[in-house]
Amino acid sequence: MLNAIDGVINDGIIHDEYDIMTKSGVSFEVKTARKGRTNNTFQFNGINPRYNYDFLICLGVCEDQLLYRIFKKDKIHYIHKERKYFMKQNEFKKQLVPMNPDNQVNYKLTLNLKELKEITNLIKELERVLGLD
Numbered sequence: 001m002l003n004a005i006d007g008v009i010n011d012g013i014i015h016d017e018y019d020i021m022t023k024s025g026v027s028f029e030v031k032t033a034r035k036g037r038t039n040n041t042f043q044f045n046g047i048n049p050r051y052n053y054d055f056l057i058c059l060g061v062c063e064d065q066l067l068y069r070i071f072k073k074d075k076i077h078y079i080h081k082e083r084k085y086f087m088k089q090n091e092f093k094k095q096l097v098p099m100n101p102d103n104q105v106n107y108k109l110t111l112n113l114k115e116l117k118e119i120t121n122l123i124k125e126l127e128r129v130l131g132l133d
Helices: 121-128
Strands: 009-010 021-022 027-034 042-045 055-061 068-070 076-079 084-089 091-102 103-112
Touching: 027 042, 042 055, 042 091, 055 103, 068 084, 068 121
Parallel strands: 027 055
Antiparallel strands: 009 021, 021 027, 042 103, 055 068, 076 084, 084 091, 091 103
């Protein structure tokens, strides 16, 4: 999809701090999660706030649909007083939680079904974040 919009020069085959790099130099980290069986949440694992990428794309997989949300990397804030990372986007604020108590490198972000968007809007939003709209 990104290849059709901006062209991809690195698709993550070689391990790097991002999954996709476009020709215009914009990098994306992509995380997927399936909807929980007993609730309407998605747990996106392995998010490293110290990695260098421009946008985080969270793809939520349901039984009958695919959802998404794009976050700008600079919207991940460390609140020193609380010793926690938060994802902030306008009124939206969610804590990034360590994957386990001994892991202070990789975090997880839990999003509710209502906090994700329908996949039909993804191309338009990618064009917007790439400045191609």
